[in-house]
Amino acid sequence: MTLYRQLVIFTLVLFLILFTGTWVVTFNSTRSFLINQLESHAQDTATSLGLALSQRAIEKDKAGIESMIDAVFDRGYYRTIKFVDIEGKVILERNLAVAVENVPAWFIDLAPLDAPEANANVMAGWRQAGRIYVKSHPGYAYHALWEDGARMTLWFVACGIFVFLFGGLGLRFLLKPLVLVQRQADAICRKEYESQEPLPRTKELRQVVIAMNRMTGKVKEMFEEQAVFAEGFREHAYRDPLTGLGNRRYFEAQMRARQEQGEGAGGGILLLVQIHDLQQLNRQRGLQAGDELLKAASLILQGTAQPYPNCILARLTGGDFALFLPDSPTWEAPQIAEEMASALSRLAERKLSVAENVTHIGVVTCDVPTAFGSLLSESDLSLRTAQQKGPNAWHVRGISKETERLPAGEQQWKRTLEDVLQARRIRLDGQPVVRTEDRSECLHIEIFSKIVRGEDGEEFRAELFLPFAERLGLVSLLDRVVLEEAMRLDRRQLGVDTVAVNISPTSLNDDVFRDWLSAALKALPPSAPRFAFEFAEFGAIRNLASVKEFRENIQQWGHLMALDHYGQSLSKLSYLRFLRPDYVKVDRAYTEELKDASSDSRFYMGSLCSVAHSIDVMVIAEGVETEEQLELLRGLNVDGMQGYAIDRPKPMAENPAGR
Incomplete structure (x- = not known):
């Protein structure tokens, strides 16, 4: 009372x-x-x-x-x-x-x-x-x-x-400062820092309000210090870059000459680099600023290519560059891409670009002769996948039996996806996410979707078809089919109350999808699981308002909203307080670098946990592969873990009791 x-x-x-x-x-x-x-x-x-x-x-x-x-x-x-x-x-x-x-x-x-x-x-x-x-x-x-x-x-x-x-009105007027103090306390719980002005005239209440205002300021200062500390570690991992050398004709001629000599391009690494916001930079600062950015990027690319003889480096068009490193071992590709992205991202610090998001890099590796057209197609798909991950991100694809059997070109992908959606040939796999302190306690099961091609039953992972689904405007239909299949699951058979499903922020801009999802969530049977809707961090930041509105709608029905691949973006932590996700999943890049107690990744994840916990956000680590990583995560106060060290993804029919 x-x-x-x-x-x-x-x-x-x-x-x-x-x-x-x-x-x-x-x-x-x-x-x-x-x-x-x-x-x-x-x-x-x-x-x-x-x-x-x-x-x-x-x-x-x-x-x-x-x-x-x-x-x-x-x-x-x-x-x-x-x-x-x-x-x-x-x-x-x-x-x-x-x-x-x-x-x-x-x-x-x-x-x-x-x-x-x-x-x-x-x-x-x-x-x-x-x-x-x-x-x-x-x-x-x-x-x-x-x-x-x-x-x-x-x-x-x-x-x-x-x-x-x-008398009630009089008491309400006299107690108004206490009501405002209560609102201040509630705001602090939401990590919103408000000061009460003007101060009440009653001496005792005035002292209470002054003390509350002072505490609010201190808490705000503590949070901002933690945020700055965490952001320092994140900016240490990512930057931005770009410019031009040869032209597209030069590059294609060189590649085809090698193809004719060896009946297909030999093994090696192809990097497709895209520099962003050239038009905006030209409009704001003039053409000279754009030229300076391109020249600086070309110097970085030349430095990367210098150790590799017979390499091919060219500017294809605008801000697009290509670098082919023939006969280079495929295991070097992640290191090359990481160094190149980091070097290019530093151009933003020199104020040569208008945004921190300077580049994306798509990488293709092959250890067998491969047609030039296939290399370009695969590098373009890899570039699209990198764009989904976040600013200054990179992605590596390998030419394998699976990729050789992929549909070739947008039209074939369109026919394949439309056929899959019509026949609902979707397969759901699940991987458990467990509490760090007690691996026997399953927090939720994350669902991964695969599509099955009709003519040969070939299965394709989400990372292969999602870029084309986005480009073809089919992603909201795909999200709906996946959710409809997930809504048929029974929490009693799963042994866990919550399942996590990744959906695209693009789907939230589809009125038909939003209306359907609201009606479907209201009509869920008691046996259906609770849903945790995960959004890739980069996509969520680009759609802050719609994601926040979505969170507020689903929370009234007891569902969750979370951020996936957290840490890939260079955005400030202030958006966390704005979005208020239930948890974040730290990108596996940080987990992979978690090798010992002195690594930068350890300090970053520790500070991230401190900031996230201060606003009641859980932290889950992706890509936990070893027991050493698991022990280090326990010491960092990480709430949950996911990865092969816990369990591999399995068909949902094989996931009783969360395993």
């Missing part, structure tokens, strides 16, 4: 006690007065009647005595008039039954008026002829007492209503 209600109730109780006491005292006083009036009235009547009857007694006029008594009694103010002789014999008696109109019987029983009987002597000369007895009728006294009590009760009720209304 709130303090305001307690004070209102306390005030009303005090008023009720005061009213009851005053009412009882006043009521008893009025009752005593009326009893005295009845006694005085009876005594006056008895005295006057005794004197009047004395003359009749001397004359022994019995008829006159009776007529005088009847005359007095018929006035109706008397209950009993009785005349007795000196021996006590009743000579004449008149009685009237007590009948009180317009007064409840319970009131008469509650407040009896026992009017005393008055008497006076009737003299016949010097001797006593008898005695007259008179008792007043209480009807009028009851009526007066009832009306007086009713008026007093109505008056107190009116006063009580007045006290309740205006």
Whole structure:
């Protein structure tokens, strides 16, 4: 119960006690007065009647005595008039039954008026002829007492209503600073820092508000220090780059010459580099600024290519570059791509670009002769996948039996995806996410989707078809089919209440998809699992408003919203407070670098946990592959883990009890 209600109730109780006491005292006083009036009235009547009857007694006029008594009694103010002789014999008696109109019987029983009987002597000369007895009728006294009590009760009720209304308003006004203090405390829980102005005039409340404002400022300062500390580690991992050398014709001619000489391009590494925001840079700063950016990027690419003889480096068009490193071992590709992305990202620090997101790099490795067209197609798909990961990201694909069987070109992909969606050939795999402190406790199962091609039953992972689904505008339909399949799962068979499903932020911009999802979530049966909707961090940042609105809608039905691949973006941590996800999954790149207690990744993840926990956001590590990583994560206060060290993805039919 709130303090305001307690004070209102306390005030009303005090008023009720005061009213009851005053009412009882006043009521008893009025009752005593009326009893005295009845006694005085009876005594006056008895005295006057005794004197009047004395003359009749001397004359022994019995008829006159009776007529005088009847005359007095018929006035109706008397209950009993009785005349007795000196021996006590009743000579004449008149009685009237007590009948009180317009007064409840319970009131008469509650407040009896026992009017005393008055008497006076009737003299016949010097001797006593008898005695007259008179008792007043209480009807009028009851009526007066009832009306007086009713008026007093109505008056107190009116006063009580007045006290309740205006006293409540007064208390609300006086307690307003405490209500604002409560809002401040709630805001701090939401990691929103508000100061209360102006200060209240009441001395005690003023001191409380000053202390609360001071605490709010300190908490805000602590959070900002933690955020800056964490952002420093993240910016250490990522930057931005770009410019041009040869042209597209030069590059294609060189590649085809090698193809003709060796019946297909030999093994090696192809890197497709894309520099962003050239047009915006040219509009804002002029063409010279764009040229400077391209030249700086070309110097970096030349530095990367210098250790590799016979390499091919060219500017294809605009901000697109290609670097082919023939006969290079495929295991060097991640290191080359990481060094190149890091070097290019540093151009943003030199203020040569308009944004931190300078580049994306798509990498293809092959250890067998591969057609030039296949290399370009695969590098383009790898570039699209990198763009989904976040700013200055890179992605490596290998030419394998699976990729050789992929549909070639957008039109084939479109036909394949449309056929899959129509026939609903979707397969769901699941991988458990467990609590770090207790691996036997499953937090949720993350669902991974695969599509199955109709003609040969070939399965393709999400990373292979999602870029084309995005480009072809089919991603919301794909998300819907995956969710419909997931909604058929039974939490009792899974052994866990929550399943995590990745959906594209692009789907949130589809009105049809949003309406369907809202209706589907409302209609979920009790056996259906609770859903944790995961968004890739880079996509969520680009759609902050729609993702936040989505979170607010699904939370009313008990579902969760989370960020996946957290740490790939260079955005500030302030968006975390804006989005308020239930948890974040740290990108596996940080987990892979978690090798010992002195690694930068360890410090970054530790500071990230501190910031996230301060705003009630759980932290889950992806890509946990070794027991050493697991032990280090325990020491960093990470809430959950996911990876091969826990369990591999399995078909959902094989996932009872979260395993």
